[in-house]
Amino acid sequence: MGSVIFSICAIAxxxxxxxxxxxxxxxxxxxxxFLSDITYWITAPAxxxxxxxxxxxxxxxxxxxxxxxxxxxxxxxAFVIIGGGLMHVRGGDLVVGAMSSSxxxxxxxxxxxxxxxxxxxxxxxxxxxxxxxxxxxMFFIMADIAGAGKKTKFSSVIAMVVKNPxxxxxxxxxxxxxxxxxxxxxxxxxxSMLGDGAPPIILLAFGASIVGQRGxxxxxxxxxxxxxxxxKLFVQPLxxxxxxxxxxxxxxxxxxxxxxxxxxxAQNAFIAALRARTGEGIAQGTVLITTLASLPLSxxxxxxxxxxxxx
Numbered sequence: 001m002g003s004v005i006f007s008i009c010a011i012a013x014x015x016x017x018x019x020x021x022x023x024x025x026x027x028x029x030x031x032x033x034f035l036s037d038i039t040y041w042i043t044a045p046a047x048x049x050x051x052x053x054x055x056x057x058x059x060x061x062x063x064x065x066x067x068x069x070x071x072x073x074x075x076x077x078a079f080v081i082i083g084g085g086l087m088h089v090r091g092g093d094l095v096v097g098a099m100s101s102s103x104x105x106x107x108x109x110x111x112x113x114x115x116x117x118x119x120x121x122x123x124x125x126x127x128x129x130x131x132x133x134x135x136x137x138m139f140f141i142m143a144d145i146a147g148a149g150k151k152t153k154f155s156s157v158i159a160m161v162v163k164n165p166x167x168x169x170x171x172x173x174x175x176x177x178x179x180x181x182x183x184x185x186x187x188x189x190x191x192s193m194l195g196d197g198a199p200p201i202i203l204l205a206f207g208a209s210i211v212g213q214r215g216x217x218x219x220x221x222x223x224x225x226x227x228x229x230x231x232k233l234f235v236q237p238l239x240x241x242x243x244x245x246x247x248x249x250x251x252x253x254x255x256x257x258x259x260x261x262x263x264x265x266a267q268n269a270f271i272a273a274l275r276a277r278t279g280e281g282i283a284q285g286t287v288l289i290t291t292l293a294s295l296p297l298s299x300x301x302x303x304x305x306x307x308x309x310x311x
Contacts, residue, residue: 007117008302011109012295014200018207027208035205039198045169047111047195048128052173053183055122063247064257065126070243071261072135075236076102079228089224092146092278097224099139100269100279100286101231103131109206109294110263112199117298123256128170131266140272147276210291225285228265232290233297237262255305259298264290 021027027035079101083089089097104110106127114123162168176183240261244254265287273283305311 008113008295008298011112011116011203014203015207015210015295018204018209019211020207021204022208022211027204029212032205032208032212035201036209039202039205041165043194043198043201044111045165046191047198048124048166049169049173049176050183050188050191050195051122052125052170053176053191054188055125055177063244063249064123064253065129066247067240067243067249067257067261068127068130069134071236071240071257072102072104072130074239075231078235079231083224083227087223087227092143092273092276093224093282095139095142095146096269096273096276096279097228097282097286099143099272100265100283101228102236103135103139103266103269104236104261104263105266105291106131106260106263109202109291110260112203113259113263113298115199117259118256123260125170127260127263128166136268139269143272143276143278147278206291210288222281222285224282225289228282228286229289229293232265232286233262233293237297237301251305251309251311254309255302255311258305259301262294262297262301264294 018027022032076098079098080094083097084094104127106124110124110127114120182188237258241254241258244257249257265283267287270280270283270287273280302311
């Protein structure tokens with residue numbers, strides 16, 4: 001229990017260092033973009049490739065993938081039912097709200113938590129498979145359709161997915177994991193070296209980006225934003241824990257899937273909103289609220305599992 005809390009606090013501290021560095025001028029917007037680009041194109045794909053290539057990938061398609069799918073779908077459905085039915089959220093706001101309430105920041109926050117808290121990068125793989133393979137393309141299409149009558153070509157969505165460096169890294173990693181021989185030493189060492197740089201760079205850039213966010217705060221505490229945030233922070237982890245229990249997971253596995261389901265909303269929700277010019281306020285507010293709240297909730301989750309189940 002102590003090591004889990006210590007690791008989460010260490011993550012929060014590194015994020016804080018990035019925020020302070022931005023505030024005092026050591027990191028500006030251009031440097032945040034540079035760090036993000038390095039992470040997006042090089043270090044995070046290298047880490048994902050290395051993790052998948054050395055993992056039992058067939059196991060990723062088991063219960064953990066089912067939990068990720070069920071938790072994501074249920075949190076999105078909760079927003080649609082309550083937001084659309086009781087709060088009369090409509091159109092692009094409904095689509096972006098559902099996306100914000102369900103899409104995990106698995107790459108930017110999930111990887112560091114998996115590395116530093118659970119010492120196992122492959123905990124992120126089932127989430128990435130579900131999100132990159134299904135949820136993200138689906139929501140981008142729906143957001144584009146909802147946004148001011150914008151037409152969406154299926155080919156453009158496919159191109160967006162196949163050009164994603166995380167998708168490419170995951171696909172190549174799957175191929176190597178299925179080969180009947182170990183990863184070549186040169187590739188093993190080089191991708192490990194690059195991948196080791198991903199978590200700290202991600203956390204520094206993420207902390208700086210929180211301070212550097214600009215935009216209207218009018219939607220920050222709107223009903224739709226609060227609903228999306230609550231669905232993401234509470235409905236998704238509770239569903240993950242419940243489904244994992246029904247699937248017979250161990251207490252430790254239940255803690256893993258619950259903590260991973262409580263990750264903050266992915267930046268892709270805001271990107272989709274900007275692209276479609278709809279629901280931007282909901283996406284920005286949900287990303288900010290869930291980012292600030294997710295780490296304390298992760299500590300609370302770990303404490304509950306320790307107190308009740310002895311994990």
